[in-house]
Amino acid sequence: MDDLRERSAPLCISMGCPAGIGPEITIKALDRVLRAGKPMNLVVAGDIDILKKACSSTGLHSLVDKIISWSPGRPPAGKKINVIPVTKLRQEEVPWGKVTETTGRASYSYVIEAIRLCMNGQCSAMVTAPISKEGLKLAGINFPGHTEILAHETGTDNYAMMLAGPRLRVTLVTIHCALKDVVPALSKQKILDLITITADSLKQLFLIKNPRIAVAGLNPHAGEGGMFGDEESRIIAPAVLLAQEAGINASGPLPPDTVFHAAWNGRYDAVVCMYHDQGLIPFKLVHFSDGVNITLGLPIIRTSVDHGTAYDIAGKGSAHEESMMAAIEMASMFAHNRQ
Numbered sequence: 001m002d003d004l005r006e007r008s009a010p011l012c013i014s015m016g017c018p019a020g021i022g023p024e025i026t027i028k029a030l031d032r033v034l035r036a037g038k039p040m041n042l043v044v045a046g047d048i049d050i051l052k053k054a055c056s057s058t059g060l061h062s063l064v065d066k067i068i069s070w071s072p073g074r075p076p077a078g079k080k081i082n083v084i085p086v087t088k089l090r091q092e093e094v095p096w097g098k099v100t101e102t103t104g105r106a107s108y109s110y111v112i113e114a115i116r117l118c119m120n121g122q123c124s125a126m127v128t129a130p131i132s133k134e135g136l137k138l139a140g141i142n143f144p145g146h147t148e149i150l151a152h153e154t155g156t157d158n159y160a161m162m163l164a165g166p167r168l169r170v171t172l173v174t175i176h177c178a179l180k181d182v183v184p185a186l187s188k189q190k191i192l193d194l195i196t197i198t199a200d201s202l203k204q205l206f207l208i209k210n211p212r213i214a215v216a217g218l219n220p221h222a223g224e225g226g227m228f229g230d231e232e233s234r235i236i237a238p239a240v241l242l243a244q245e246a247g248i249n250a251s252g253p254l255p256p257d258t259v260f261h262a263a264w265n266g267r268y269d270a271v272v273c274m275y276h277d278q279g280l281i282p283f284k285l286v287h288f289s290d291g292v293n294i295t296l297g298l299p300i301i302r303t304s305v306d307h308g309t310a311y312d313i314a315g316k317g318s319a320h321e322e323s324m325m326a327a328i329e330m331a332s333m334f335a336h337n338r339q
Helices: 022-035 048-057 061-066 101-119 133-138 146-154 179-185 188-204 231-245 256-264 276-287 322-338
Strands: 011-014 042-046 067-069 081-085 125-128 160-164 169-172 212-216 249-254 270-273 292-296 302-305
Touching (some): 011 322, 022 042, 022 061, 042 101, 101 125, 101 133, 146 292, 160 276, 188 292, 212 256, 231 249
Parallel strands (some): 011 125, 067 081
């Protein structure tokens, strides 16, 4: 985290949905940074009054006077919470836990501002607090979430999601689709593209010179020689072979019930998974609190908390900031590594 203080461009946190836990985990994380005596080069794209409201709900009343307005182009004030006041919402119009057109539009505006600052070099990386798909829809914004907004705004066609923790990293060939739609969505090219972007990102962001990529099979025991399905021999193995021919240190298809144990014990640097729950169930079992969501393939650095808006606990002060802290630290590391 010390690296953030040494660069002229600060890291930008987008505050997330103002009615969710985003403001609270942002305040809690920044409080931890300030109490550690290490003022980081950090700014928040959000709303000053909502952040002050989060100070009250979390019991961090002393932080209210530390929240100040920040304008891009000047260094953030030390030992302060520097905020780009993207919106000026009234606290009473944004009750905790209630998603509305207003919260959806505000959430979107924070993300757009953070992207803009990163694209023009005024910020070194962005960390996103959670937003609501429902809120975006209510506001008439036709994106299902952060990843699609980021891809559109940066003009990125080839991108992927990685979940990363201290000991396990996973990427997903298919993400939000029904299990019955997974097989039709798989293709040799799609798997090869994901293996490639996973390997490239491990080199560029994590500085792993020769990343070891495990590719999980789709079926039990990776098909058991065709007894339980032929997707391994027909689709996955040819993609792995093409990756190997391109110089990527890829292995597979490997039995899904053992590959994560091998990765956890250091044999692989990442696991390429065929569908959502194949990767996220083992990942969240071991990295539920410190997991980070990373968008690969973008021209900018974006990390995110690995959880949602949690409207049911918003305003209660009970939301944990560990994932936000992990996302901040990882974005800091990536920005340093890209220098």
